[in-house]
Amino acid sequence: MPEPAPAFAVGQRWLSETQPELGLGMVEAVEHRRVTVLFPATGERRTYAADNTPLWRAQLATGELLRDLDGQDLTVVDHLEHNGFITYLVRDTTGHEQLLPETRIDPRLRLSRPQQRLRAGRLDSDTWFRLRVQALDQTAQLATAPARGLLGARISPIPHQLHIAAEVADRHHPRVLLADEVGLGKTIEAGLILHRLLLAGRVRRVLILVPEPLLHQWLVELLRRFNLRFALFDRTRVSALKQGADAPNPFESEQHILCSLDLLTSDPSLADAALHAGWDLLICDEAHHLEWSPKASSPAYDLVAALAAITPAVLLLTATPEQLGRAGHFGRLRLLDPERFGDYQAFLDEEQGYAPVAELVSRLLDETPLTTEEQARLEALLDDADGMTDAETAESAPRRQPLDAQSDRQAIIEQLLDRHGTGRVLFRNTRAAISGFPERELHPARLESSVSESDDTTETEADPLDALWSAIENVDRLDNDPRLDWLITQLRTLAPAKVLLITATAETVLDLRRALLERAGIQAAVFHEGMPIVERDRAAAFFADPEEGTQILLCSEIGSEGRNFQFAHHLVLFDLPADPELLEQRIGRLDRIGQTETIRIHVPYRADTADETLFRWYHEGLDAFSAHQPAAPAIFWEQRETLQALLADPTPEAGEVEALITEAKALRLRLDAELAAGRDRLLELSSHRPVRGAALVEALAAEDHDPTTETFLTGLWDAFGVERELGPGGSLVVRPGAHMLQERFPELPDEGITATFSRKHALAHEDRRFLTREHPMTRAALELMTGSHMGTSAIILTQDPRFASSALLLEAVYVAECPAPPILNAQRFLPPTARRMLIDEEGKERSAEIDINALGGKCLRSRRPLARALIKAKSKVIEAMVALAEQEAARESRALREQAGRLMRDQLDQELARLQALARRNPAVRPAEIEALAAERDALAETLANSRLRLDALRLIAFA
Template sequence: MKNFKPGQRWICNADLQLGLGVVQTVEDRVVSIAFMASGETRTYARQSAPLTRVIFGIGDTVTNMEGVAMQILTVQEENDLLIYSGKDKAGTVFTLPENQLADHLQFSRPTDRLFNLHLDPDKWFRLRYQTWLQGNQLSNSPLFGLLGGRTSLIRHQLYIAYEIGRRFAPRVLLADEVGLGKTIEAGMIMHQQHLTGRAKRILIVVPEALVHQWLLEMLRRFNLRFSLFDKERFATLEADHTYSNPFHSEQLVLCGLDFLCHNRKHIQAALEGDWDLVTVDEAHHLLWTEAESSPAYQVIDQLATCTPGLLLLTATPEQLGKTSHFARLRLLDPDRYSDFHRFVAEEQQFEPVANVVERLIDGQTLNDDHKHTILSTENTTQTRSLIATLENPESGAETDSQTRHALASILLDRHGTGRVLFRNTRAKINGFPERKLSIVPLPLPDYYDDCLTSFETNLLSEPQLLLYPELLYQASADNNAPEWIEIDPRIDWLNKTVRQLRPEKILVITASAQTACDIAFALKMLTGIHTPVFHEQMTLLERDRAAAFFADKDTGAQILICSEIGSEGRNFQFAHHLVLFDLPFNPDLLEQRIGRLDRIGQTDTINIHVPCLQNSAQMILLNWYHEGLDALQKNCPAGQTVYQQFKQELISAMHQRALESITFADLIKRTRQANQVLGEALERGRDRLLEYNSFRPHIAEQLYTTAISQDEDNSIQQYMESAFDCLGIHIESHRADSHRIEPSEHMTATFPGLPDDGLIITYNRNTALANEDMQFLTWEHPIVIHAMERILNTETGNATVSSFSHRDAQPGTLYVECLFVLDITAEVSVADNHNLPSIMVRTIIDEHGCSEHPTLDHDSINRNLTTISPHVASQVIELKKDAIKDMVADSEKLAQIQIPFITRQSRNRLQKTLTLEIERLKALQKINHSIREAEIRFFERQLKTITRALDSAQTRLDAIRVIVAI
């Protein structure tokens, strides 16, 4: 057991960036170490503490807490504490007890390991070098945190996530139309905020029916492992007494709205949850008027008040109505949106501005009225100059375009709700496929007719059951009656259709899990081929395997049969044929079904097949959807409102099944008229200024181009194959664009996220989208992040000896290659740390003191390496120890020249970026009251913290490679 005494100085081997620790207290089994440089105190088990005593020797240079450097002349020990004696640069001799050593002293650990022959294989040194390089690239990427999700790269989603994700504690409303990906946008924002440390604690609140869908979506797409809280889990944690607040047991929490709102304990615990960000789905169900508000609204209102960040996902403002829309904005900023009537008046003032923005973006000319609108909004030297440029006939096309975007941006920045509300529509966003409808009338079996006839006068309490005659038949048929799959013509039609469309993929959706299983059984009896099913009674693993089997292009299934609930949230857009085996009794559910294939980014026409039983409730509903709403071939924004208006008449028509009746014809006519009127009202109510603010194409295009470039870079695969090799993780080819990884017998420590039976991984986005059972490895994946942290937070790879043969290297010449890094030990938050540069300087010097070796770059040396035996390596160190010490000292001098310059560049770049952001926000705040003071304060504090951290940073030798030319 190590001998600890208060006042001694120790370092943590597993986390060198903590700095120099001092022993605080020593007990029988544990020791407490304070790391003043990073503001942390940690407790370790004495028996297994990953700590090393720091003892400096004669000739070493150390620094005291006042920053005075001293070269050590003698070392004495009194009561187990070291006392150093030496002289400073002026020659003054003084003593320095070890407890007065500077907390951020550098340590020559690589040299210690080198001269004690604790050497590592060269591949570890190369991996360490690549890790530092990649860390620097990631810290400089404006898209870090936005590209790691299992999502398609879509311009408007990238723009929204980039615009919101870089803010401090964003408080925004996401109100895109259905199919444009609000959940994905929210996931991207939360992923980036969590990854960069701006939101450590996140709470998601959703309707109970969507809890599991959100849980899956966050895990499968973004590797965000949320913990699902319900009343049972809450009660268990409460009884355990480990946490005073059960919500404090997890950082990422997901719960249902009913769970949260119907129990006072749950509400109070959530309010005391110390969340950084709260996300609320289906926020339009939170009811509010000027006179009163619902209990759910009141709970979310209280949460919004005590939480810095808030994301609300909701229906479009046009669908909500002005009052309901204002209620959502009021949650985001109650001070800014306190008066509904003032809000309406302000919004109306922006209509002329919206017209000008539209003309600017569409490339239309501006008349005097339009120019007057611009100048009355923003009469500055800049706007007058831009208008003059626009009027100049000699301006080129590129200048004209840039001027128009600049003017539009100035006007958009003044739009009050444009900063807190993001709403895109299908009319604005390109990329949706066409829909081709095929209706197949089929004869109604007599057995079904008898069942449906019995309900023409006896109304069902659950009228949607009329749409599923196979269920009614099974509930009423006796034991001698034939199975429904033997009498239903849809089964035979589906079997023939599958054969005709082979090998094209077909997704079949039906209402119930049992019907899905029965269809699969019938097809197997008819064809002998196994047909996978996908429903809510299957485990997540079973569903993943079924989806992967369907997605496999080569040996996978041609058809997948899904239940209504089981397919929620899943993406099958690689398929282009959708069979609606029955119809849901809700236009939103119908759109959700079609949305499994009809999603933005879909490249092919969606073929929708509807086998429909004649003289049935199905045919009534089909005609109402198709002839009344036109909801099968087009998205129908007004569908749900029209449905609520005519729901009871529709139920009556489904019971009567009189397709040709005058009454039903009149219902279709009135439905069509109501849909047209509401659709035109929605179109008139479109806030085009908001649309432009929600998606600025020129910025989005730049982000998309950068994202594609990073996506196509295969450096991560090369890096991870090296990392897996070093870490003892076995990798083998699986199939096209995928690999299998699993622990090998050489794996030195457990690896989080890697089970004993291994994983299937891919680096290809399209492959990952089609195979949800595969892990999509990006620079943001937990496995990759953990690998990089393990490589840099351990000593492995920081001391190695190699040999190489190169035309520019004289055989027998000794070289030392050093990696120096900027060691930032000042106390900074995780959010600030992400913005700090990962600075690394490489030096190479020969034993003659020459450092000018332009052809001996790192990669050139690696390509010409040869193996060297441990015996020879030890001989080199023993024989050349003094020369190597001198070469390391000279290398440090070289680094000391380079690093301050690089640090100054990084500091200037960060200061410029943050200063510009602060100035931009302050300028916007003068004309747009949606800019919160907290945002400005955050960036001001970050500027001070980062400047202080860089100013106090120290140069540290991270790794040494001794190389012998042969």
């Protein structure tokens, strides 16, 4: 006969059987067969079905300890239950007794139940006990891992990406622009930051805005690389959610949402809904499309500005931060901190001061001895960074030790990078500073054109860029275009090598597909803006298939942004874009960090046309095909009008073209020198800290070689009844067993999974789950163990010559506990480490002299009569041993609180002092960041003061 449903009443105190870390809950509402419980210790609210809850009534037994809302420690003497509510008779430390209603109990209370389960003979197997201890150890290791949040990503450990992710995610409400050059992994950096923030509990509600063509790519990458599931909000889904006049805000239906920015700007009501949904983190990709100038801004910019103004954390991504000039770049920084970046001219003036700092940093990096003048300038920069007045500097001079720029080089560099420039707001790594990129190899083809000069002439249109495009496009005459015959020949020559072709328009893509099929019988996959997103993804996957896929993928310009085709090594630029940053975007689809082959760039151009002029300007003037050229955007905006005029002229003077190219080359050399000496050099240095990045790479390598996660999961699968067998290439095939302990194992679908514990194999085989300590299955398995009663009480019978027959040892497992809101991340100072005590019958703690892990024997769970007889015969001894363990735990708890508090203050006080000093010199440090850190320190001090060691499990070892 099933047990009757529990009777809930508002105000009662209940505990979660599956999530004891929530603390003591209070019933807030009971309605429609549902009960809502508030857990004040963590600020979380949960709703359960009243007839099937994982809750149990919080009822303390005589002798148990508790704390009231005033922080007073009390002992239960007796209790009285009336109308469903409990009132306790308690005794304080002075012996005074009083009545305490259950509503006055400190909500951070967690009842220790292992002793009651042991006393009642509710035993678990020794296997479950050992698995529980392993789970506790795993949880503690994860809480304190320096690379937490970075361990579980399916990525190659690349130092600059890991450094940026850790640096940004560890800030309070980070607001930064990720602007690494094409191919350096901005999307991976954003995913790592997001993953680390989510695991630390610093963010919950996340909105990601991307261009519509990149929606599915982001969706797949978030799931494939980071195991993050996002709800895709497209027009179909939003329309369904908006049905009815009283429909709720669609953006409140999910915690993690991926959406097209175009969708919001095209629907004011939807944009308003997004603005009122409340977000912890906003991520906006391809932020160079957000147009701003001192005189005007685009609707997309205005919407992102409104969202950024009310969202604590913001990440903007762009590979081309200055595509719209310095004003557009300033506009994007303004989204992050409108107070810091409020005056455009002041911003330009400030940047002029970065050059001397960059020069000093460069000399320190090169280990060049400083002159007396440079030493004095360095002293002045560091003094000024400390925020001292001239009088304070003079007063402190006699006491100050002279700087040793050589021996203290790394520390001084760190200080200078910290205190000067935009490094706290903007991260931009360049190819010049990062190794691992392939060589580029240009293969130009000068083709005689069959198009007459009159055919190649177009009228100037309203937008000069449109005129430029028209001047170099002959879509309607593709059949007479010599580039087509050249392309057919190249494909046959290069077969079976994969070839990516990018052109400006979808019309050219469709004409090329038709022409290749009709003339040469070549099947081509196509990718353009007129296709549904799902069809584009299928085309990209068809191209990527090494056996059945097409040799060539024809892309319109949307293939230049966001997509990664680095498995191919041949790129055909059927036409050349007007903007050099767009050209770099195209090349960057193949030329990415991790690419293993030389990139062959094929450029067919028609002789004596605008094609040739543009090709020569790129090749001879900018040298844009051999390497990324950071000065190219500035040169383009300098020469834009002249270039446009020459491209629109059917018969430009040869001297004019030569002058344009000569000027471009001279500008490039001059700007390269300026960029190397000034602002960008400083930014490059602050964006990539090799020492920090290398330390994180080592941490990931150590994690990859640590077998404990595999040992824990495979042991848990076996105990749970999950089936596993070896799969291809050293993988594991894991599937639900026919006789599992419960109906489902966490994160294991009915059809099973193919998995690997190897990063190398996971990177080579994307269809395999990469099981790490941070994988959702592992984390759910840890919660399954630590959040339930499994393994909390066990008895084993063993023999050991050191102990007489009938002797007893009691292993008491305690866990450091600190109920706190997840956002405080208190576990980094007080991890839930398992403290294993070993108490003998004389009350001695013997874990230091006896190897606990070596204690094994026959589990008595299957011999319950013998176990119960043993417990009954030794009940008083067992109670005394438990009491002694509790006394020892109380003593250690005090030391643990002091140690955790000291560690917290040392770390946060130091960081707070650093930020306060930086704020006096570097306005990129926001006051809100300092205030948040100070508030966190104060909240942690109070929380850690209430921490303790909680009894989690007991194992009785009886000797025969």
